[in-house]
Amino acid sequence: MRVSVLGSGSSGNAVAIQAENGTLLIDAGFGLRSLENRSKKVGVSLSSVKAILLTHEHGDHAAGVPALVRKLGCPVYGSSGTLRALARRNGNIRMMEIGTEEPIVVCDLIVNACHTNHDALEPLALTIQDPTTGLKLGLAYDVGCPSPHLTELLGGCHCLIIEANHDESMLRYGPYPATVRQRIAGPNGHLSNRAAAGMLRNLVHEDLGTVVLAHLSRMCNRPDLARDEVRMALDASGFRGNLLVARQSEPLQPFAVRPVREQLSFEMHS
Numbered sequence: 172m173r174v175s176v177l178g179s180g181s182s183g184n185a186v187a188i189q190a191e192n193g194t195l196l197i198d199a200g201f202g203l204r205s206l207e208n209r210s211k212k213v214g215v216s217l218s219s220v221k222a223i224l225l226t227h228e229h230g231d232h233a234a235g236v237p238a239l240v241r242k243l244g245c246p247v248y249g250s251s252g253t254l255r256a257l258a259r260r261n262g263n264i265r266m267m268e269i270g271t272e273e274p275i276v277v278c279d280l281i282v283n284a285c286h287t288n289h290d291a292l293e294p295l296a297l298t299i300q301d302p303t304t305g306l307k308l309g310l311a312y313d314v315g316c317p318s319p320h321l322t323e324l325l326g327g328c329h330c331l332i333i334e335a336n337h338d339e340s341m342l343r344y345g346p347y348p349a350t351v352r353q354r355i356a357g358p359n360g361h362l363s364n365r366a367a368a369g370m371l372r373n374l375v376h377e378d379l380g381t382v383v384l385a386h387l388s389r390m391c392n393r394p395d396l397a398r399d400e401v402r403m404a405l406d407a408s409g410f411r412g413n414l415l416v417a418r419q420s421e422p423l424q425p426f427a428v429r430p431v432r433e434q435l436s437f438e439m440h441s
């Protein structure tokens with residue numbers, strides 16, 4: 172699996188996962204032209220997208236879905252709540268449900284999900300596993316607060332894309348009104364750098380190759396703050412993989428999902 176984080180933050184999110192038999196797009200929170208530009212930059216052809224998986228219906232995750240589906244005719248997968256919300260706005264989209272009890276197979280990849288505490292109708296965190304190699308990617312943003320279900324779902328992943336939304340003091344002293352600050356920091360809002368670090372501490376294992384911090388707030392976070400806070404927790408847990416920070420304005424350099432020991436031997440030989 173080759174992963175391209177096309178962009179992440181409160182103005183839009185999309186992650187392209189290229190596999191043997193096509194590309195899965197997790198979220199489509201950008202307009203069509205932006206998605207096309209971002210995909211082109213990382214060598215992904217939008218015409219290879221076989222399905223869109225949605226974490227939830229908020230605009231920064233789903234605003235680009237109608238135009239993309241009109242162009243590609245591909246199905247949209249999500250929880251029943253997410254699909255209900257989408258159907259209200261867009262009648263004739265081909266929709267397939269992701270449950271939390273049984274995995275589903277999309278594009279020959281195994282998709283598992285669990286609910287998160289975010290303030291959408293029925294938001295999901297997801298894992299995508301290649302059954303041939305066993306390699307697994309986990310994605311959790313707009314998380315609200317960590318839960319035992321989430322930690323269980325994300326256990327054993329070789330790559331994790333995790334929300335590190337805000338620095339707690341930047342949020343406290345930042346420009347948002349109190350109600351917005353309370354929503355963001357509350358149990359149904361977004362994970363702080365500190366909360367992301369705490370969650371990751373429980374998810375490090377010897378084969379975790381890549382951690383990507385995502386959905387950083389433009390007003391209440393900085394990449395260096397998020398990286399430093401999480402780096403400390405990861406170092407203390409023995410993490411030896413790559414730590415990346417996704418950006419809103421630009422896609423990340425694509426990378427392969429692989430265990431840390433393969434990354435190390437790859438670096439030694441290259």
Ligand SMILES: [Zn+2]
Nearest residue numbers: 181229231313
């Ligand atoms: Zn969001």
Ligand SMILES: [Zn+2]
Nearest residue numbers: 229289291313
């Ligand atoms: Zn959201």
